[in-house]
Amino acid sequence: MSQAVQWRAECENCFGLCCVALPYAKSADFAIEKDGGTPCRNLQLDYRCGIHKDLRNKGFKGCTVYECFGAGQKVSQVTYGGKDWREQPAQAKEMYQVFPIMQQLHEMLHYLQEALTYKEAESIHDELRQVFEETEQLTKLSPEKILKLDLSRHRAVVSPLLLQTSEFVRVKVNPGKIKKGSDFIGAKLRGANLRGLSFRGALLIAADLRDADLRMTDFIGADLRDADLSGANLIGSVFLTQAQVNAANGNKHTKLPTNLTLPDHWRT
CATH class of the missing domain: 2.160.20.80 (E3 ubiquitin-protein ligase SopA)
Incomplete structure (x- = not known):
C-alpha cells in the first residue's frame, strides 16, 4: 500500500467510527442532531452508510466533506485489533476518544508525506522524514498512551516544517x-x-x-x-x-x- 493511499479513509476496514464517535448539530450540513458516542441513524449493521450515495440530497452534506485520513481503519484494525465497539461495549467509549486523536495524527502524516514530495524542500527532507517516523510511531501506541499524548506539543514540531515547505515551494511565485x-x-x-x-x-x-x-x-x-x-x-x-x-x-x-x-x- 502506498503512503498516499494509506492516509485516506478505507471505510470497508472501519467500524463506522466517524458515524458513531463524532457529534453534530442539526444544520445546513446535517439533517438531524446527534450526540458523540451515538450511532447515526443511517449506520447499518455492516458499518456502512445506508444513504451513502445520496447524502447531499438527504441533508447530510457534512458527511461528504469529512476526511479521517485513514484513522478509522487504523483504530479499528490496528489499535483495537479488529474488535469493534458492538462486540466490545466496555471499550467503546475509549475507542471514541482515541479516534479523533488518531485522526489528527494521520492528518499530520498526510501533510508530512506531501511535503516530502517537493524537491524545493529537499534541504529539510531529513527533518521531515524524522518527524514523519516519530508521528507514525505515535499512531502505534496503546489506547492508554494515545489518550495521554500532548498533541499541541507535537503539532508545534510539525507545523514549522510544513510552513517552511510551503515557503520553499512558493518563494519564486x-x-x-x-x-x-x-x-x-x-x-x-x-x-x-x-x-x-x-x-x-x-x-x-x-x-x-x-x-x-x-x-x-x-x-x-x-x-x-x-x-x-x-x-x-x-x-x-x-x-x-x-x-x-x-x-x-x-x-x-x-x-x-x-x-x-x-x-x-x-x-x-
Missing part, C-alpha cells in the same frame, strides 16, 4: 501570506491573481473564486465550504485536500492537482 483566520467569507475574488499566496487557516466560506489563478497556493487549514471554484486553476496547490475540494463548488473547467478528483456534485 508569491511568498505572501494571509493572517491565520483571515475572513474572506463571501469575498468577491473572481478572476483574481492569487497565485502562490498562502491562505493557511483562512475563512473562504462562499467566496467567489471563479476563474481565479490559485496555482501553487497554500490551502492548509483553509475553510472552503461553498466557495465557488468554477473555472479556477488550482494546479500545484500546496496542502489542498480532497475534503476541502468536496466542501467547495466547482465545475468541469476547474483545474485540480493530479492527486485530487472532481467531486460528483461538480459534474451535475
Whole structure:
C-alpha cells in the first residue's frame, strides 16, 4: 500500500467510527442532531452508510466533506485489533476518544508525506522524514498512551516544517501570506491573481473564486465550504485536500492537482 493511499479513509476496514464517535448539530450540513458516542441513524449493521450515495440530497452534506485520513481503519484494525465497539461495549467509549486523536495524527502524516514530495524542500527532507517516523510511531501506541499524548506539543514540531515547505515551494511565485483566520467569507475574488499566496487557516466560506489563478497556493487549514471554484486553476496547490475540494463548488473547467478528483456534485 502506498503512503498516499494509506492516509485516506478505507471505510470497508472501519467500524463506522466517524458515524458513531463524532457529534453534530442539526444544520445546513446535517439533517438531524446527534450526540458523540451515538450511532447515526443511517449506520447499518455492516458499518456502512445506508444513504451513502445520496447524502447531499438527504441533508447530510457534512458527511461528504469529512476526511479521517485513514484513522478509522487504523483504530479499528490496528489499535483495537479488529474488535469493534458492538462486540466490545466496555471499550467503546475509549475507542471514541482515541479516534479523533488518531485522526489528527494521520492528518499530520498526510501533510508530512506531501511535503516530502517537493524537491524545493529537499534541504529539510531529513527533518521531515524524522518527524514523519516519530508521528507514525505515535499512531502505534496503546489506547492508554494515545489518550495521554500532548498533541499541541507535537503539532508545534510539525507545523514549522510544513510552513517552511510551503515557503520553499512558493518563494519564486508569491511568498505572501494571509493572517491565520483571515475572513474572506463571501469575498468577491473572481478572476483574481492569487497565485502562490498562502491562505493557511483562512475563512473562504462562499467566496467567489471563479476563474481565479490559485496555482501553487497554500490551502492548509483553509475553510472552503461553498466557495465557488468554477473555472479556477488550482494546479500545484500546496496542502489542498480532497475534503476541502468536496466542501467547495466547482465545475468541469476547474483545474485540480493530479492527486485530487472532481467531486460528483461538480459534474451535475
